[in-house]
Amino acid sequence: MIRTLLVDDELLVRSGLRMILESAPEIEVVGEGDNGDDAVRLVQETRPDVVLLDIRMPGTDGLTAAARIWDLPHPPKVVLLTTFDLDEYVHSALRAGAVGFLLKDTPPRELINAVRTVHEGHAMLSPSVTKRMLERFAAPAPGDSAAGREEALRRLSVLSERERQVLVAVAEGRSNAQAGRVLGMRETTVKAHVSRILSKLGMANRVQAAILAHDAGWA
Incomplete structure (x- = not known):
């Protein structure tokens, strides 16, 4: 059984x-909570495996609560939720390796899969999040030199040709199933890649890898 804690200041969302x-x-x-302080307290009281945690809440926000949860002994996996009315601090959280990041309007099947995925120890960012994060944050800034591209290419040189193809598909915002259809692979094979x-x-997550692919000019 995957023990899950829900923390969001909107009752209808939690329901x-x-x-x-x-x-x-x-x-x-x-358990359920409606603010970041609740989140930390309920993690200690209920010992969940996974926490779905809203980013924006009155008082202690989700990112602050997540940091406090990550500092606890044997912390649960934390998935951050948002309406995608994003501030740049979310990007910082992803670069730092947040284990999960999903939109509140994520389809039910994908939401359930996200909980399963992070419980198994994998990072989970929905393909739509990957694509929109890249659109907002991965565009090269004016004046960027070729050095960043060269460094990205150097880091990516460890990948095989098939892994490169999979990463390009991820950087284009495709899900594992979509990438499999494009590349002629099974979804499980794409996941393994x-x-x-x-x-x-x-x-730690797909977005970090996708940003590197964009830095290299692959997508």
């Missing part, structure tokens, strides 16, 4: 998340 998650037989919602790519690059 909707609970309904979706509890439709999966292996997920149990063990993504895991190896992240391991080789020493990265």
Whole structure:
């Protein structure tokens, strides 16, 4: 059973998340909170495996709460939720290796899959998040030199040709299933390639790898 904690200041959002998650037989919602202080307290009281944590809440916000949770002994996996009315601090959180980041309007099946994925120890960022994060943050700034591209290419040189193809698909915002259809692979094979790519690059999530691919001019 995957013990899950929901923290969002909107009751309707929490109710909707609970309904979706509890439709999966292996997920149990063990608590709800409406602010960051609740999140930290409930993590200690309920010992969840996964926390779905809203970023913007009155008082202690989600990023502050996430940092406090990550400092606890044996912390749960934290997935940050947003309406995607983003500030740049979200980008900083992703670069720092947040384990999950999803839109609040993520389809039910994808939300359930996200909880399963992070529980298994993998980072989870939905393809739509990947694409929109890149659109907002990955465009090269005026005056950028070729040095950044060369450094990105150097780091990416450890990848095989097939891994490069998979990374380009990820950088284009494709899901594993979509990448598989384009590349003629099974979804599970794409997933395995993504895991190896992240391991080789020493990265925590798809967005970090996709940004590097953009820096290299691959996508």
